[in-house]
Amino acid sequence: MVKNMNLQKICNEIHIPAVGVAPWPLPKEARQILFEENPCPFTEPNIENRLQPVSNFIPRSAIVCLFPYYVPHNGPSNLSRYTWSTDYHVVVNKYLQTLVDQLRSLNENESFSIHCDTSPLADRYMAYLAGLGFYGKNKCFINPTWGSYVFIGTILTTMHLEPNRPSQETCLGCNRCIETCLGDCLGESNFTYNTCKSYLTQKKGDLTDEERSIIRKSPLLFGCDQCQDVCPHNQNIPTTPIEEFQHLEPLLDVNEIEHMTNKQFKTAYGDRAFSWRGKTILLRNNKYIKY
C-alpha cells in the first residue's frame, strides 16, 4: 500500500514539484461548483460527464500534480507564457506516465488513467480538492508557492489514498485582474468567455470589430496573460524547476509561418501548445497585433 508520504517522496524523486490527493467520487457540491450558465464551447458541456470516472475502471482516488512554468523574461514576446516551451500536454503526460510506472511497480494490480486539459475532468477543481491552493478572481488556480503559472495533471486510480483537505487560504481579493481584463470578462462569480482575449485568439472563423479590438489591446497573438501578470500571487515566484519549461521561445516569427504549408507548420511547431488551431488562426490574429 502506497501511503501519501511515499507519494510525496516518489514525486520529489521524479521532479514533480507539487502533489495532492482529491477524493473520488467527487463531493456532492461539485454539480453546483461546475455549473455555468453560458459555458465556453471548449468546456465539457455535460456536468455529469465531469463527475464520471472517464476511465474503464472505478477509481477510488485522484492524484493531482502541479507543473509550474514561470520563467522570468523581459524581452519581446507575441505568445502567451503557457506556450513558450514544449507543449504542456506532452510534458505533463510524460511526467505523469513516469509516476504511473513507479506506482504500478509497487501495486501491480491497480489501475491508472492520466488526464490533463483535454479530458472532461475539471482540472482546477481537482487541484483545489487536493489541497494544492485556491482560486483567484481571475478564475485561475493559484498555488501559494508557484502562483497561477501552473499546469494541472490528474491520475485517477483504483488505489486507496487519504484525500487532502482543501486549503483555507483565499486570494487577496485586490481586484487587479478584474480591472485589467482586456475584455471585461471577469466578475465576482461569472466568467464571460466570449470577450476573453485568450478565447478569441483560439476561436475559429471571422472576428467581429469588437473581438478584433480586444485582440489589438495587447501584443500577444495567441493566449492572454493579462489577468495573471498583474496578480500579486504571481510576484516574486520561483523559476520553474521543470527543465522542459526552462527553454523559451517567446517570439513566433510570423513571416516564416506565412510561407509554410500546413504540413511544414505541423512539423516545425506541432510540439507547441499554440499549434492546435493551425497557422491560419495565428495569421488572422497577427493582423491585429501592433509590433
Ligand code: B12
Ligand atoms: C475551456 C478552458 C478554457 C477556456 C475557458 C476558461 C474558463 N475560465 O472557463 C479559455 C479558452 C478562455 C481558457 C483560457 C485559459 N486557460 Co484554459 N482551460 C479550459 C479547460 C479545458 C476547461 C475549463 C472549464 O472547465 N471551465 C469551466 C469552469 C466551470 O471551470 P474552471 O475554469 O475550472 O473554473 C473554476 C473556478 O472558477 C471555480 N471557482 C471559483 N471560485 C471558487 C471558489 C470555490 C470555493 C470553489 C470550490 C471553486 C471556485 O469554479 C470553477 C469550477 O471549479 C481547462 C482544462 C480542464 N479540463 O479543466 C483549461 C485550464 C483551465 N486552462 C488553463 C490555462 C493555463 C488557461 C490560460 C491561463 C491560458 C492563457 N494564458 O491564455 C487562460 C486563462 C483564462 C482564465 N482567466 O480563466 C489551465 C489553468 C491552470 C490554472 N493554474 O488555473 C487549465 C486547468 C489546463 C491545465 N490542465 O493546466 N481556458
